[in-house]
Amino acid sequence: MDEQPRLMHSHGVGMAGHPGLAQHMQDGTAGTDGEGRKQDIGDILQQIMTITDQSLDEAQARKHALNCHRMKPALFNVLCEIKEKTVLSIRGAQEEEPPDPQLMRLDNMLLAEGVAGPEKGGGSAAAAAAAAATGGVGADNSAEHSDYRAKLTQIRQIYHTELEKYEQACNEFTTHVMNLLREQSRTRPISPKEIERMVGIIHRKFSSIQMQLKQSTCEAVMILRSRFLDARRKRRNFNKQATEILNEYFYSHLSNPYPSEEAKEELAKKCSITVSQVSRIKRMSRSDRNVSNWFGNKRIRYKKNIGKFQEEANMYAARTAVNATSVSAHGSQANSPSTPNSAGSAGSFNMSNSGDLFMSVQSLNGDSYQGGQVGANIQSQVDTLRHVISQTGGYSDSLAASQMYSPQGINTNGGWQDAPTPSSVTSPTEGPGSVHSDTSN
DNA sequence: TGAGATGATTATTC
């Protein structure tokens, strides 16, 4: 409450010489003679100076008297002007701040993520982008999309609720401060401009709180995104058909289980590892990378534990042999180039037992079709089949079941032989009827 | 719930 005397003293401003007051007085609202005016001003100043020395009741009475004083409006105007000139001029330069770049960045990000601004499908665009980056797989992705969208919507709701709360609190506080200042302006020089400035300060304080809110929201969105994008988290086992296709190829090319890029693409298509997303790491589609991963894992794990995979190898051998026989039989009748080649022929890969899953590895390997081989291979395939069945079904063959399949594709160094060799799931004689001769490789 | 299976990633090697 002692602000006024201090102000006036510290700046050495005499009211008598103040133009505002002088004008006010000249308007005829003040006293008419100079002596009277001086006396009035002196009285007021004296009252103000001693107001703090008085008791509360006395001060209240004085305050009331001052408020009712005929010179009060003029004095108030003068004090306000002095305050404006001294205080506001110091602060004025600091108030013109450029928009905060960090706040702008946060706003932009929230807009881009669909958190701020008009709702546009709960960030479906972001979800789609994220899905594209993962090279997502149809149905699985739609579920994850909805999950992503739901979480983003949740973040959006929390953000808007909190924002609303802050805005409400800001408005309430501003109103409260404005009322307080207006009230105080009855006893101390507070101009509307100063109230405005105070409102600005309050708004800036609340903006900094808002910025924290925006920052937290951005962080939440980033975490959500990173989780959604983290491929490891959303690993899905290939379906049974896909695994079978890959295994069929693997065991039919056991001597050289390194599918070409074209073969990988074809396998990816056949396995419904359907994505067109270009890999971020290499210029290889994600589907091809899936296939590559699969073959990489398969080769290593097979090599590490051949014994464990024998049964699997036998199973695929038998299946391939059966397919080969049946296809060869049909093929010999139709003798059409469009008919899949026999499994016994080089690089052939038959999935006829799975209907539309039929795939010719000839095309995968780029080998040409040799329709003439079909008939010639029938007998050897039948022999192979007979042999395989004898191994698995308990024919009194001299070979033990464990001997039926031998990992001949692997050389003594633990690596696959470079040279294409008649492969693996074959009769011990490795005759022409070898089911997986894989000579194409 | 734990063990094994499996797809993906990373570092290293050639």
Add this chain to the structure above:
DNA sequence: GAATAATCATCTCA
């Protein structure tokens, strides 16, 4: 740049 080996993270199943 591709393959390998080791490892991680998740899934599946008993």
